[in-house]
Amino acid sequence: MLGRTAQNLFWMSRYVERAENMARLLEVGYRMSLTSRREGGASEHLVSMLQAAEMDEAFAERHDVADVDTVAHFMMFDPANPSSVYSCLQAARTNARSVRTALTTDMWESMNGAWLEFSQIKPRDVRGAKLLGLLQWVRQRSHEFRGALLGTILRDDGFAFLQAGNFVERADNTARILDMKYYVLLPRSSLVGGEIDIQQWTLILRAASAHRAYGHVYHDRYKAHNIADFLILRPEMPRSLVYCARFVQQNLDLLAKIYGRREACQDAIDDLLRLVEGTDMDKIFAHGLHEFLNDFIDRNNRVTDALSVSYNFY
Amino acid sequence: MGETTPFDEMYNADGSVREPYRALSEWLAEQPDKGLALMQTDAEAIFRKLGITFAVYGSEEGTEKVIPFDVIPRIIAAQEWRKLSRGIEQRVKALNAFLYDVYHRQEILKAGRIPEKLILNNAAFCPQMMGLEPARGVYAHIIGVDIVRVGPDEFYVLEDNLRTPSGVSYMLEDREAMMMLAPDLFQRSKVAPVETYPENLRRTLQSVAPAGAGSNPVIAVLTPGIYNSAYFEHSFLADQMGAALCEGHDLFVDGGKVYMRTTTGPERVDVIYRRIDDDYLDPLTFRPDSMLGVPGVFDAYRAGNVTLVNAPGTGIADDKAVYTYVPEIIEFYLGEKALLNNVPTYNCTDEDQRGWVLDNIGDLVVKEVHGSGGYGMMVGPTSTKAQHEEFKKKILARPDNYIVQPTLSLSTCPTHIDGTVAPRHVDLRPYVLVGDEVRITPGGLTRVALKQGSLVVNSSQGGGTKDTWVLED
Numbered sequence: 001m002l003g004r005t006a007q008n009l010f011w012m013s014r015y016v017e018r019a020e021n022m023a024r025l026l027e028v029g030y031r032m033s034l035t036s037r038r039e040g041g042a043s044e045h046l047v048s049m050l051q052a053a054e055m056d057e058a059f060a061e062r063h064d065v066a067d068v069d070t071v072a073h074f075m076m077f078d079p080a081n082p083s084s085v086y087s088c089l090q091a092a093r094t095n096a097r098s099v100r101t102a103l104t105t106d107m108w109e110s111m112n113g114a115w116l117e118f119s120q121i122k123p124r125d126v127r128g129a130k131l132l133g134l135l136q137w138v139r140q141r142s143h144e145f146r147g148a149l150l151g152t153i154l155r156d157d158g159f160a161f162l163q164a165g166n167f168v169e170r171a172d173n174t175a176r177i178l179d180m181k182y183y184v185l186l187p188r189s190s191l192v193g194g195e196i197d198i199q200q201w202t203l204i205l206r207a208a209s210a211h212r213a214y215g216h217v218y219h220d221r222y223k224a225h226n227i228a229d230f231l232i233l234r235p236e237m238p239r240s241l242v243y244c245a246r247f248v249q250q251n252l253d254l255l256a257k258i259y260g261r262r263e264a265c266q267d268a269i270d271d272l273l274r275l276v277e278g279t280d281m282d283k284i285f286a287h288g289l290h291e292f293l294n295d296f297i298d299r300n301n302r303v304t305d306a307l308s309v310s311y312n313f314y
Numbered sequence: 315m316g317e318t319t320p321f322d323e324m325y326n327a328d329g330s331v332r333e334p335y336r337a338l339s340e341w342l343a344e345q346p347d348k349g350l351a352l353m354q355t356d357a358e359a360i361f362r363k364l365g366i367t368f369a370v371y372g373s374e375e376g377t378e379k380v381i382p383f384d385v386i387p388r389i390i391a392a393q394e395w396r397k398l399s400r401g402i403e404q405r406v407k408a409l410n411a412f413l414y415d416v417y418h419r420q421e422i423l424k425a426g427r428i429p430e431k432l433i434l435n436n437a438a439f440c441p442q443m444m445g446l447e448p449a450r451g452v453y454a455h456i457i458g459v460d461i462v463r464v465g466p467d468e469f470y471v472l473e474d475n476l477r478t479p480s481g482v483s484y485m486l487e488d489r490e491a492m493m494m495l496a497p498d499l500f501q502r503s504k505v506a507p508v509e510t511y512p513e514n515l516r517r518t519l520q521s522v523a524p525a526g527a528g529s530n531p532v533i534a535v536l537t538p539g540i541y542n543s544a545y546f547e548h549s550f551l552a553d554q555m556g557a558a559l560c561e562g563h564d565l566f567v568d569g570g571k572v573y574m575r576t577t578t579g580p581e582r583v584d585v586i587y588r589r590i591d592d593d594y595l596d597p598l599t600f601r602p603d604s605m606l607g608v609p610g611v612f613d614a615y616r617a618g619n620v621t622l623v624n625a626p627g628t629g630i631a632d633d634k635a636v637y638t639y640v641p642e643i644i645e646f647y648l649g650e651k652a653l654l655n656n657v658p659t660y661n662c663t664d665e666d667q668r669g670w671v672l673d674n675i676g677d678l679v680v681k682e683v684h685g686s687g688g689y690g691m692m693v694g695p696t697s698t699k700a701q702h703e704e705f706k707k708k709i710l711a712r713p714d715n716y717i718v719q720p721t722l723s724l725s726t727c728p729t730h731i732d733g734t735v736a737p738r739h740v741d742l743r744p745y746v747l748v749g750d751e752v753r754i755t756p757g758g759l760t761r762v763a764l765k766q767g768s769l770v771v772n773s774s775q776g777g778g779t780k781d782t783w784v785l786e787d
Binding site: 001002003004006094097098099100101105108109112113116157259311312314 | 362363364539540545549550552553557558559560561563564574575576577578579
């Protein structure tokens with residue numbers, strides 16, 4: 001496989017996942033801005049959501065007011081925003097076009113179809129209920145692509161690069177969502193979280209599609225400790241840091257097996273896993289949650305760097 | 315010529331249906347009112363979904379269009395095809411022999427059968443190819459011959475297209491689409507398969523691998539990249555053959571050998587099916603500013619370490635000025651008379667011929683010698699007086715830059731136009747592969763001029779395509 005092909009597969013998968021995460025994040029922000037009872041609360045939620053997506057500065061350069069319309073447009077449709085859903089789908093589709101020979105027909109049709117449909121949508125037609133519908137649609141198309149991938153592609157090196165890209169991106173996303181609100185997760189003396197905390201916790205869980213699963217796992221009211229545990233350490237939670245890191249490791253191990261040789265990227269993923277395995281939330285809190293999350297994001301970035309070197313991305 | 319009724323491939327002059335079209339005619343009669351229109355909509359959706367698009371130069375950047383597909387197939391009878399394919403085989407053999415000669419002893423020039431100046435001073439002549447021994451002596455491996463039909467038994471070759479002919483993916487996808495849209499029509503007919511093309515392409519490419527390549531030579535398809543108008547086809551063919559789809563920077567030359575950069579390091583490449591023009595192929599040998607090519611690839615080719623398909627310099631044999639001599643070329647190398655007609659071509663550098671051309675320009679077709687894609691040409695009968703005058707001036711200014719031909723009355727085929735069926739002019743591009751043997755796919759790309767009366771079938775000028783059926787006995 002060409003190094004460039006591997007690179008395109010890895011990034012295509014990252015962009016699809018990113019588009020999905022952007023849609024989920026915007027949905028959360030939108031919902032919360034509708035129900036916020038405080039003055040200025042809507043704008044606050046939207047801004048913290050932009051922060052989680054690391055888009056707050058770019059947004060401020062282009063807009064004075066953060067309201068539902070400006071934020072939705074910026075996150076969904078703005079081609080000048082490299083992480084907008086528009087930019088992600090376009091980048092994913094451009095990568096797909098470059099490596100069409102490495103994709104199955106079903107994968108290509110799903111990717112191409114999503115881009116064609118999305119690129120025809122006129123932003124001014126998408127407001128209110130239509131916005132929620134479109135956000136759902138983005139998630140569904142991402143699921144469809146993943147389904148086509150899992151159902152049709154050979155379990156070879158291309159598969160491993162696609163899967164690694166998907167879960168490197170997802171790990172990054174979960175870590176950033178947690179970091180955005182890490183302060184509401186810190187242990188505090190008060191026994192009951194206030195109304196504001198509950199809302200913030202809901203935001204975090206929803207942004208990871210985890211608000212219903214939480215109940216199934218913990219059978220308990222929302223607690224900061226549990227929420228952090230769920231999204232960081234729970235191996236059965238498919239967006240938790242530990243799950244994502246293990247998944248990436250499996251796929252990098254698959255590459256080492258296919259190519260018959262370990263490379264620097266296998267060491268990099270082992271290094272990432274060391275951070276989240278053999279620990280518990282008490283230790284993480286003692287060490288500092290914010291520091292922990294930043295360390296995770298750094299190590300996760302180093303996996304991509306090492307992967308690029310190990311397999312001749314250029 | 316312009317005033318006679320064109321030959322229609324479905325209906326005889328008396329309105330009766332020609333034999334090859336009998337099943338189609340019955341099928342058409344059975345279609346419900348909006349049947350064809352619905353089919354047309356389905357076809358459009360299929361093509362867009364598959365991403366079978368081409369980029370139109372000059373239109374908004376990055377726009378991808380779907381070439382219009384007509385849902386009514388074009389049909390060629392078995393005996394008609396036999397005749398055509400014999401003629402095509404004869405042509406491609408003679409033209410390859412001509413290329414070998416031109417780049418070696420140049421006997422045909424010494425014999426005075428073609429003016430030396432016409433070859434040696436021609437921009438398409440590639441001096442770097444002199445004395446080079448390509449595998450099996452083949453230069454043009456992949457050829458798409460442009461043919462028009464003007465009567466029941468009368469075919470003309472318009473162009474030989476020996477460089478990098480495109481469109482074969484449309485032949486294949488048109489067939490796929492047609493089988494999805496009208497399986498019942500296939501059941502009533504015996505249609506020769508075209509889906510053997512990718513496998514035959516692979517065999518052809520492997521058969522011309524360098525001697526040291528081993529039993530399973532590695533093929534790379536070299537593309538200029540995703541912004542090229544034919545990118546879809548490049549990826550399609552690479553996919554169908556299971557070959558690597560490379561851009562210039564994916565390949566490199568080391569020690570006179572070509573490698574691709576893979577996830578596990580360099581991998582040797584034996585055959586490059588390049589879809590990049592000669593000029594851009596190798597900045598060390600051709601245009602130094604090319605970013606698309608592979609530095610040193612031509613030297614690797616010269617050293618016999620890799621095969622380039624098609625060879626550089628094949629353009630000398632499909633140059634519009636050399637075209638006139640093809641019957642001569644066939645006779646010189648094969649000792650046979652040409653089986654397919656050449657279109658009579660007037661030479662504007664000859665004073666007598668030029669005078670006649672200028673007087674009759676309204677009936678003639680003028681083509682730029684190096685033009686392609688329907689650009690830089692004028693069809694007299696469908697052009698305005700002002701356009702006639704403009705081209706007269708152009709010819710007088712640079713007589714060697716134009717060739718002039720009579721306006722051929724291209725045959726018409728039934729075509730779906732806004733819910734009705736109407737005759738439209740068509741041409742035909744069958745695809746030929748030359749390696750260890752000559753392989754001609756029964757069928758080809760039929761291009762159809764969708765505008766009433768138009769003779770220009772190019773997709774860049776509003777043309778569409780049809781599935782092309784060669785019937786089996």
